[in-house]
Amino acid sequence: MTSRSYTLGLVFTLLGLMVMAVGHYQGLFVAPPEAMMGDVGRIFYVHVSTAINAMVFYLFAFVAAVVSLWGGRRAWDATTTALVEVGFVLNALLLVQGSLWARPTWGVYWTWDPRLTTSAVMAAAYFVVLLLRRLIDQPARRSMATAVATIIAFVDVPIVYFSVKWWNSLHQPMSSGKTIDSPMLVPLAISFAGTFLLGVGITVLRWRTETAHLASEAQAPDLPEVPTPLDFDIQHDRA
Amino acid sequence: MSVHPGPPADASAPPAMLPLVRPADQGLGELLRELGTGLATVVQKDLLVEWRARAQLVALLGFSVVVLLLFSFAVGPDSNVLARHAGGYLWLALLLASTLLLARSLQVEVESGALESLLLAPVRAPAIFYGKAMANTVLLVIVAAVALPVDLALTGAQIQQLPPVLLAIVLGAAGIAAPGTFYAALTARVAGRQLLLPLLLFPLIVPALLASVKATSLSMAGDPMGQLPSWLALLACFDVIYWSLCGLLFEKVVET
Amino acid sequence: MSPLASAPAVSVRDLCRRFGRRWALARVDLDVAQGERLLIVGANGSGKSTMLSILATLLPPTRGTLRLFGMDPLQDRLAVRRRIGIVRHAHGLYEDLSAADNLRIRARLVGRSVDVPAALRGVGLDDRTEPIRTFSAGMRKRLQLAALELESPDLVLLDEPFSALDPAGCADVAALVRNLPGTVLMASHQVERASAICDRAILLDQGLLRWAGPASQAAQAWKAVQLEGSARPSAAAVTA
Numbered sequence: 001m002t003s004r005s006y007t008l009g010l011v012f013t014l015l016g017l018m019v020m021a022v023g024h025y026q027g028l029f030v031a032p033p034e035a036m037m038g039d040v041g042r043i044f045y046v047h048v049s050t051a052i053n054a055m056v057f058y059l060f061a062f063v064a065a066v067v068s069l070w071g072g073r074r075a076w077d078a079t080t081t082a083l084v085e086v087g088f089v090l091n092a093l094l095l096v097q098g099s100l101w102a103r104p105t106w107g108v109y110w111t112w113d114p115r116l117t118t119s120a121v122m123a124a125a126y127f128v129v130l131l132l133r134r135l136i137d138q139p140a141r142r143s144m145a146t147a148v149a150t151i152i153a154f155v156d157v158p159i160v161y162f163s164v165k166w167w168n169s170l171h172q173p174m175s176s177g178k179t180i181d182s183p184m185l186v187p188l189a190i191s192f193a194g195t196f197l198l199g200v201g202i203t204v205l206r207w208r209t210e211t212a213h214l215a216s217e218a219q220a221p222d223l224p225e226v227p228t229p230l231d232f233d234i235q236h237d238r239a
Numbered sequence: 240m241s242v243h244p245g246p247p248a249d250a251s252a253p254p255a256m257l258p259l260v261r262p263a264d265q266g267l268g269e270l271l272r273e274l275g276t277g278l279a280t281v282v283q284k285d286l287l288v289e290w291r292a293r294a295q296l297v298a299l300l301g302f303s304v305v306v307l308l309l310f311s312f313a314v315g316p317d318s319n320v321l322a323r324h325a326g327g328y329l330w331l332a333l334l335l336a337s338t339l340l341l342a343r344s345l346q347v348e349v350e351s352g353a354l355e356s357l358l359l360a361p362v363r364a365p366a367i368f369y370g371k372a373m374a375n376t377v378l379l380v381i382v383a384a385v386a387l388p389v390d391l392a393l394t395g396a397q398i399q400q401l402p403p404v405l406l407a408i409v410l411g412a413a414g415i416a417a418p419g420t421f422y423a424a425l426t427a428r429v430a431g432r433q434l435l436l437p438l439l440l441f442p443l444i445v446p447a448l449l450a451s452v453k454a455t456s457l458s459m460a461g462d463p464m465g466q467l468p469s470w471l472a473l474l475a476c477f478d479v480i481y482w483s484l485c486g487l488l489f490e491k492v493v494e495t
Numbered sequence: 496m497s498p499l500a501s502a503p504a505v506s507v508r509d510l511c512r513r514f515g516r517r518w519a520l521a522r523v524d525l526d527v528a529q530g531e532r533l534l535i536v537g538a539n540g541s542g543k544s545t546m547l548s549i550l551a552t553l554l555p556p557t558r559g560t561l562r563l564f565g566m567d568p569l570q571d572r573l574a575v576r577r578r579i580g581i582v583r584h585a586h587g588l589y590e591d592l593s594a595a596d597n598l599r600i601r602a603r604l605v606g607r608s609v610d611v612p613a614a615l616r617g618v619g620l621d622d623r624t625e626p627i628r629t630f631s632a633g634m635r636k637r638l639q640l641a642a643l644e645l646e647s648p649d650l651v652l653l654d655e656p657f658s659a660l661d662p663a664g665c666a667d668v669a670a671l672v673r674n675l676p677g678t679v680l681m682a683s684h685q686v687e688r689a690s691a692i693c694d695r696a697i698l699l700d701q702g703l704l705r706w707a708g709p710a711s712q713a714a715q716a717w718k719a720v721q722l723e724g725s726a727r728p729s730a731a732a733v734t735a
Contacts, residue, residue: 069491124442131438135429144495145425148488149439152418155484156443163446163473167453220513220557223521230698230706232719253524256506260565262574280603284589287600291626292591352585355553360604361576 005208012201020194023049027187047097049191050090051119053199057087058122058154065150068143074214075207077143082206084129084150086199091123114165121160125153139217277362281370282377288347289378295343296378299336303386306332311393318395325396326455329386330411330448336382337415338437344375345423354493364490372413372420372482379412396459403458403467410474411451414481418443421485425492450474502565504529504650504678505550510559512545512702519545521702523559527678529649534689534710535682536717537699538724543682544583546699547652550680551581563650580648582639582656590628594620594638597627601642614641619667632659640671653681657688686714 027045061083068076098116099109110116129149136142265273289296310328314321348354357367387408391397398404422439426432454470505527512520520542527533535543548554549561552568552575561568568575588597595611602609612622618637627635636659643651656672657665665688672679673692683689689710690696696713698706698720706716 069488121442121445124438128435128438128442132426132429132435135431135435141495144491145429148425148491151488152421152443152484155480156446159446159477159480163449166469166473167449221516221518223511224518224701224703226522227700227703227705230716230719230723232715253508253526256508256560256562257502257565259562259567260502262566262571276603276606280600283603284600287596288589288591291593291596347589347591351590352583352587353589355585356587356601357604359551359553359576359579359581360601361573362604363573 005204009201009204009208012197012204014201016194016196016198016201018194019190020198023187023190023192023194027191043097043101045188045191047094047101048188049195050094050097051115052192053195054087054090054094054119054122055157056196057083057090057199057203058126058157061087061150062154065147065154069147069151072143074139074143074218075211077146078207078210078214079203080143080146080150081130081133081210082203084126084146085206086203088123088126088130090195090199091119091126094119095123112164112168114161114168117164118157118161122153122157125156126150129153139214274363274366277360277366278370278373281357281362281367282374285344285371285374286377289374296381299340300382300385302339303332303336303382304389306335307386307389307393321394322396323456323460325390325394325459326452328394329383329390329455330452332386332390333379333383333412334415334441334444334448336386337379337419338433338440340378340382341375341416341419341423341440342433342436344371344420345427349427358493364493365486367493368420368424368486368489369482372417372485375416375420376409376413379416380409383408383412398459399461400458400467403471404455406471407451407454407458407474410471410478411447411454413478414447414451414474415440415444417478417482417485421489421492424489447474447477450477502529502562503527504531504564505680506562506565507550508560510546510549510561511557512542512549512554513557518702520549520556520699523699523702523704525697525704525707527680529564529678531695532679532693532710533681534686534693534696534713535680535699536686536689536696536713537682538721540701541699542702543699544654545702547581547583547654547680547682550650551579551652552576553581578649579652580643580646580650581652581654582636582643583652583654584658586635586639588627588635588638588642591626593624594627594630594641595622595624597638598641598645602645605646607645609645614645617641617644618671619664633661633664636660636668637664640668644671644675647676649677651675651677651679653679653683655683656681657683657685686717690714 024046061080064076064080064083068080095116098113098119102111102113102116103109129146132145132149133142136145307328310331311321314324345354348357354367358364387404419436419440422436422443426435426439429435450470450473454467454474457467457470503526505525507523507525510520510523510525511518519540523542523546535546537543545554549556550563552563552572555569563575564578566575589600592600594615598609598611598614615622615638618641620634620637620641627638630638636656640656651672653672656668660668665685669688669692672681679693681689681693690713691710693710693713696708696710696716697704698713698716700720705720708716
């Protein structure tokens with residue numbers, strides 16, 4: 001694990017920031033305003049790209065967790081952790097953006113929209129994964145717990161989404177996924193790509209620090225010296 | 240064959256180990272029989288332990304009743320509101336009771352090294368998991384059996400159709416018991432486990448909770464649009480997914 | 496002769512186990528033949544319990560190889576576990592159940608049938624219905640031994656079997672252990688009593704295997720290592 005990964009991480013991060021800046025600028029200022037929501041709808045670019053990326057990173061985390069659990073190498077534990085952390089940050093941002101968007105459009109900060117609810121539940125689930133990691137100090141058990149909790153959290157996501165959607169549809173239909181016109185598609189794609197690259201960059205950098213931390217933890221002191229044979233006069237039993 | 244005192248001054252290496260021996264493969268029939276016996280014994284053992292220490296179970300029943308009382312106090316005397324949310328109160332009370340039940344179910348195993356005793360018997364990890372999860376399901380159903388009439392009495396709700404309620408209780412209890420047993424085992428030796436178990440469990444079982452509450456409420460208030468079967472089906476799916484997944488992963492939890 | 500029948504009961508090479516920065520066991524090489532009775536002597540913290548936990552497949556080694564009856568516990572865990580039994584401080588019994596209940600359950604788990612009253616009488620317990628929560632430490636130990644006898648594994652691991660027992664109890668345990676068929680590895684502080692019922696002995700000192708020889712010499716080896724320890728300048732004096 002060399003400075004090569006540092007460079008890689010840095011490059012991705014900077015590239016990501018730049019692309020994201022372009023995409024967000026396009027979306028927030030240049031692209032035509034959304035038909036129904038006007039300028040408020042511009043948050044759509046930021047929000048949707050954050051949302052999709054959160055799911056993407058959670059998916060990667062799931063894969064990494066499976067490998068970590070059955071492959072067992074420390075690097076995969078670090079990868080899982082890094083991906084969960086990035087996913088969680090995106091998830092948290094998603095919740096904030098969602099609330100900000102909800103206020104002007106629906107008049108409330110929170111609603112039982114299936115996507116908002118699912119992201120809240122996801123955020124809680126993955127938060128606990130990170131919490132578990134803090135609370136267990138034995139490396140083997142900690143990496144197992146991280147992997148297992150990540151796997152289960154991920155499997156839960158679609159189930160939560162469908163159950164809330166179902167539950168919700170009984171009350172009132174929510175305005176959801178609309179078709180996207182092409183002038184909006186381009187800034188969205190750029191935003192998405194930018195956020196993705198940024199996420200990858202941060203994952204790599206976080207992976208570096210976590211791997212270093214795990215390695216220093218695993219550093220074993222030298223084995224004790226070969227023992228000198230015990231020296232004593234054998235006295236035979238009188239019995 | 241002699242015992243070696245470690246390399247002496249003239250450093251002669253210990254003799255090489257004999258080649259590895261592999262045991263004969265276990266036939267499928269024998270494997271299933273072993274799993275079945277292990278599972279049945281674990282279920283029986285868990286229920287026997289609960290029966291012998293039934294004062295704790297009674298305390299748990301009392302706890303769920305107290306929770307229901309608190310809900311009705313907090314909500315107030317508006318009978319319409321109370322009756323409408325009767326299903327919700329029931330399942331929340333069950334969920335809270337489950338954290339106590341599940342934590343204790345694993346504490347029993349961990350405190351005296353009983354879990355390791357089971358593993359060494361040997362009992363395969365899946366048999367231990369399914370045995371404990373089944374026993375915990377039974378216990379949760381018992382808690383529900385007491386909580387349900389209390390809930391009905393406090394809220395004034397009435398049951399239009401009984402079979403769906405019973406089915407929802409069994410499926411819902413199973414939906415809490417499997418992930419709950421799993422996470423209780425995961426956190427059994429972790430600092431702050433009393434807090435961790437609900438934190439881990441609650442986000443996870445949101446779908447099961449929604450479906451159970453919905454199914455129970457519809458059975459109480461009436462189901463004009465015929466949604467009950469769908470909710471019960473969702474609950475059953477959740478159960479299948481989590482009973483499989485947790486059973487698969489349990490070995491990793493206990494062998495680390 | 497089938498390979499399993501002639502394999503040593505226990506065979507370890509370069510066994511090491513680390514907890515954090517401390518090596519609890521280091522560079523241990525050992526072969527124990529089937530039917531042999533081995534005594535493990537050493538101070539607290541010398542690695543006796545760690546070694547027994549590893550041999551019981553409850554703890555993986557950090558380094559080294561381990562074979563039990565020729566089999567690798569990592570690959571064939573269940574087959575290995577079928578042939579071993581351990582008695583240690585964590586008794587593995589259910590506190591809320593009676594002695595008889597515990598035995599009956601254990602019998603079912605290991606697939607044997609048991610005459611519970613006879614088994615209990617054999618270890619000096621009677622068929623009470625109280626939960627074993629009320630038992631003394633010595634009574635719990637007797638119950639553990641009854642469970643062990645019931646299972647009669649090919650390899651028996653005993654971690655301080657005489658602890659918490661009065662002299663009568665110790666004598667009973669010694670008699671029980673003497674009559675156990677199969678291979679026995681016993682860690683004990685009561686060197687004189689234990690060496691009387693064992694064939695060979697090894698001495699662990701700070702995780703290292705310092706000495707091996709006939710059990711009759713174990714007490715002298717133990718004394719020798721203690722003398723060595725007192726002759727060594729204490730850590731405090733060195734850093735002063």
